[in-house]
Amino acid sequence: MGCCCGNNGNGCTHNTYKITVIPGDGIGKEVMEAALHVLNASGIEFDYTFADAGDEYAEKTGVALPQETIDAVKKSQACLFGAVGESAADVIVKLRKELDLYVNLRPVHSYGKAGKFGDVDFVIVRENTEGLYSGHEEYTDEGATALRITTRSATRRICDFAFDYAKKTGRSKVTAVHKANVLKKTDGIFKEVFYQTAEKYDDIESNDFYVDATAMYLVTRPQDFDVIVTSNLFGDILSDEGAGIVGGLGLLPSANIGDKNGVFEPVHGSAPDIAGKGIANPSAMILSTVLMLEYLGEPDEARKVEKALVETIDEGKIVTSDLGGSSSTMEMAEEVARKLSKL
Numbered sequence: 001m002g003c004c005c006g007n008n009g010n011g012c013t014h015n016t017y018k019i020t021v022i023p024g025d026g027i028g029k030e031v032m033e034a035a036l037h038v039l040n041a042s043g044i045e046f047d048y049t050f051a052d053a054g055d056e057y058a059e060k061t062g063v064a065l066p067q068e069t070i071d072a073v074k075k076s077q078a079c080l081f082g083a084v085g086e087s088a089a090d091v092i093v094k095l096r097k098e099l100d101l102y103v104n105l106r107p108v109h110s111y112g113k114a115g116k117f118g119d120v121d122f123v124i125v126r127e128n129t130e131g132l133y134s135g136h137e138e139y140t141d142e143g144a145t146a147l148r149i150t151t152r153s154a155t156r157r158i159c160d161f162a163f164d165y166a167k168k169t170g171r172s173k174v175t176a177v178h179k180a181n182v183l184k185k186t187d188g189i190f191k192e193v194f195y196q197t198a199e200k201y202d203d204i205e206s207n208d209f210y211v212d213a214t215a216m217y218l219v220t221r222p223q224d225f226d227v228i229v230t231s232n233l234f235g236d237i238l239s240d241e242g243a244g245i246v247g248g249l250g251l252l253p254s255a256n257i258g259d260k261n262g263v264f265e266p267v268h269g270s271a272p273d274i275a276g277k278g279i280a281n282p283s284a285m286i287l288s289t290v291l292m293l294e295y296l297g298e299p300d301e302a303r304k305v306e307k308a309l310v311e312t313i314d315e316g317k318i319v320t321s322d323l324g325g326s327s328s329t330m331e332m333a334e335e336v337a338r339k340l341s342k343l
């Protein structure tokens with residue numbers, strides 16, 4: 001396929017990006033096929049390497065995340081990840097740690113009429129490598145224990161990212177979410193480092209809330225939030241709440257970002273209840289490609305993909321059932337691709 005500018009090999013300024021694609025399990029495969037269909041209608045060339053991971057692969061081989069997949073992600077410029085089921089801890093959580101993808105960026109934005117909370121637009125910046133997902137869990141005589149880890153260095157870099165992100169994207173406030181009144185040491189450090197970081201950004205407002213109060217504020221006054229920075233488990237839970245606020249898990253993308261790699265995935269999982277029916281909403285996966293395009297330094301193309309998707313959702317004619325329509329995953333993706341090719 002030639003480049004959109006028609007100048008391949010003759011002064012063409014577009015890159016061909018090397019992308020690792022991990023479809024995974026269940027609807028991961030379906031939304032990935034849909035998102036790639038949309039990307040292929042963009043003006044950018046991609047060189048895809050398909051890689052294995054997840055429950056199905058583990059059933060066949062006994063390994064959920066093979067080393068070849070980790071190596072492929074390391075060698076590529078970005079990775080698109082669909083979803084995995086029960087093996088999530090052995091796949092995506094492991095990938096985040098192996099590649100030190102310390103930021104999990106989850107924009108919560110209302111599109112169309114799917115949400116019931118008006119215009120919502122905030123971003124959750126979740127620490128991705130430690131907290132209660134540190135992977136240190138063990139059985140005891142009485143039951144089991146899990147280790148909650150907070151290091152000053154990991155907290156500093158996630159808080160730095162949150163304030164930098166706010167500054168770069170024209171946002172004005174960063175809110176730390178924690179439970180420092182109970183988790184006095186781990187979240188005590190989180191809060192302390194957050195306010196140390198805030199001092200470096202006097203043009204950005206900063207405040208903090210307990211996680212339980214935040215869970216309520218998100219549904220009583222979601223417009224008050226701009227950038228939320230929080231630890232691993234709290235960020236995971238609050239982003240699913242965010243999904244509910246804007247109309248469901250089918251709409252929420254995410255980016256796992258480190259200093260060397262980026263892995264882009266929908267917030268939703270493999271959704272075994274609807275897998276194989278071709279009815280999953282592809283928006284979260286398509287919006288994850290938007291985040292990938294921004295990461296690759298292609299903001300114009302990112303805006304075009306987003307615009308094509310938003311127009312499709314706003315028209316409401318060729319959308320999946322969770323958005324009030326009756327179209328299949330691929331029919332919706334084909335409509336987005338059609339609109340994109342005209343932009």
Ligand code: ATP
Nearest residue numbers: 084085249250268269270271272273274280281322
């Ligand atoms: P996991 O533990 O991997 O997160 P899960 O089944 O607990 O898996 P999800 O897969 O995220 O969680 O699904 C939660 C609910 O949201 C399910 O009812 C599912 O059908 C619905 N859902 C998730 N993703 C989509 C989507 N893209 N389109 C429509 N519905 C979705």
